[in-house]
Amino acid sequence: MRRAAIVGTGAIASAHAEALRAAGDRIELVAVVDVDEQRAREFAAEWGVPRVHSRLAALLDTEDLDVVHICTPPRAHVPLALECLAADVNVLVEKPPALSLSEVDTLIAAERGSAGRVATVFQxxxxxxxxxxxxxxxxxxxxxxxxxxxxxxxxxxxxxxxxxxxxxxxxxxxxxxxxxxxxxxxxxxxxxxxxxxxxxxxxxxxxxxxxxxxxxxxxxxxxxxxxxxxxxxxxxxxxxxxxxxxxxxxxxxxxxxxxxxxxxxxxxxxxxxxxxxxxxxxxxxxxSGHGCQLTAFLDALDSGEMPPVTLADTRNTMEFIAALYASAFTGTVVKAGQIGPDSPFYATMEGIGAPWANAR
Known part of the structure; x- marks a missing residue:
């Protein structure tokens, strides 16, 4: 049986726990992590999770895992995913998987040097x-x-x-x-x-x-x-x-x-x-929901294939978002492939700044 952990026990974590439970004996939820220890313990009690950790590092040091589900607020997604990749653990990360196209490329580079793989939740x-x-x-x-x-x-x-x-x-x-x-x-x-x-x-x-x-x-x-x-x-x-x-x-x-x-x-x-x-x-x-994607994720692990949605798939969607903001804030048509490291919209979706920023 495969072993999973959830990092972040806010509202969306319940959808992940339900999907893991529905997967039956294919995978077991063995631990949860949250900076709010009380919330983590309440979540663990609700879902019958045996162990609680206060930090991802402690989880990775002590648990033998096949996948970590990242369910924290967006800003933490990439740093946590990078920790998992450094430990050669697969990642299933909630949307948005990153805050920028630059962060997606950072994940792509890290994944190349890891036995772990990153999949984005687009259920x-x-x-x-x-x-x-x-x-x-x-x-x-x-x-x-x-x-x-x-x-x-x-x-x-x-x-x-x-x-x-x-x-x-x-x-x-x-x-x-x-x-x-x-x-x-x-x-x-x-x-x-x-x-x-x-x-x-x-x-x-x-x-x-x-x-x-x-x-x-x-x-x-x-x-x-x-x-x-x-x-x-x-x-x-x-x-x-x-x-x-x-x-x-x-x-x-x-x-x-x-x-x-x-x-x-x-x-x-x-x-x-x-x-x-x-x-x-x-x-x-x-x-349609997390259960359907988790089934596909586990099928891919069993067959030795890349779990869907791959970082290449994710990048296409994130590049579309960056292009939408770039077009909206510059008043220009933005083409695929146009937003590279020299674009202000590569490092942050805000790019040159929202037109209403100075009105706040």
């Missing part, structure tokens, strides 16, 4: 419907891709941002583009493949934060697909929506924090009813 890639959609795209069943949209319209009130690390470039890395919409547009990118260029706007409309509270982007993909991406924490009717208009069908999903097949619809183009029939051949009630 919506692993729902059965998303897997089926990517397969149908790759097999050419849906024909050419033309148009797509990706909306993450959520609501987070002022009290949400009372938590000290939220709404800050230094500790969270960005606003809803980094911390909320990232799941939906990561799924969009996993379906449509390489993006080519981004035109974007970002604004701080209502929340007293340093980051944006809404962003919008127009994206062109390498295959010619054009897409819109909206990320908001100002939307009272919350929804997460993706729509793909292919040559032979429109494929849509509307959910909030997780989907089943029931949340998806397929509307065939005239004369292509077979597409809907093929979609209906496989039906699942499984909810």
């Amino acid at each position: 919506h890639r692993f729902g059965p419907a998303a897997i089926r959609l990517r397969r149908m795209v790759s097999e050419g069943v849906l024909g050419r891709s033309f148009v797509a949209k990706c909306d993450t319209l959520w609501y987070r009130g002022d009290a949400y941002f009372d938590v000290p690390w939220r709404g800050s470039w230094d500790s969270e890395g960005g606003g809803p583009t980094m911390g909320h919409g990232i799941h939906q547009f990561d799924l969009l990118l996993s379906v449509l493949g390489p993006w080519q260029e981004v035109r974007a706007v970002a604004a701080r409309q209502a929340r007293d934060v340093a980051t944006e509270d809404v962003s919008m982007a127009l994206v062109t993909f390498a295959d010619g697909t054009v897409a819109s991406v909206i990320n908001s924490v100002l939307s009272p009717r919350e929804t997460s929506e993706l729509r793909f208009d292919f040559e032979r069908a429109t494929v849509e999903v509307e959910h909030l924090y997780g989907y089943t097949d029931a949340h998806w619809t397929v509307t065939p183009a005239p004369g292509h009813d077979e597409v809907a029939a093929l979609w209906r051949e496989e039906q699942s009630a499984v909810v």
Whole structure:
């Protein structure tokens, strides 16, 4: 049986503990780490975890581990992942995996010298419907891709941002583009493949934060697909929506924090009813979530493959975020590959500074 530990026992850690429990005898949660010892002990008691540590170093020194789940606030993700890689331990890190493209490249370099591997939690890639959609795209069943949209319209009130690390470039890395919409547009990118260029706007409309509270982007993909991406924490009717208009069908999903097949619809183009029939051949009630990704992660470890989502996959999504901010803050079109070490948006998503920074 494989052995896991969780670092950071805040709200998202429960999703990881539930996924580990659901994996049965494939893996065991043997320890947790948190700087708040009382919270860690309460979490351990709730989930039946035998040991608690106050520091990651102590965990790595005393436990024989296959994977560490990093569930801390974003600023700590990369330093903790680097510690795990130095100890040759695999990492499953919550989103956003890093605060900048530079930090992702630091992880890539560290991974090359380690027996451990880093995977990012982008769980919506692993729902059965998303897997089926990517397969149908790759097999050419849906024909050419033309148009797509990706909306993450959520609501987070002022009290949400009372938590000290939220709404800050230094500790969270960005606003809803980094911390909320990232799941939906990561799924969009996993379906449509390489993006080519981004035109974007970002604004701080209502929340007293340093980051944006809404962003919008127009994206062109390498295959010619054009897409819109909206990320908001100002939307009272919350929804997460993706729509793909292919040559032979429109494929849509509307959910909030997780989907089943029931949340998806397929509307065939005239004369292509077979597409809907093929979609209906496989039906699942499984909810997209951490459990689906953990299963794929364990399958990869068992087969000796790179666990998904790899740092190369992660970099593509993080580069898209950097390009969105760069386009929004400079008023220019930003192309894939444009943001390198000489760009101010490489070391921090804030780049040259948000247009509203001087108004605070």
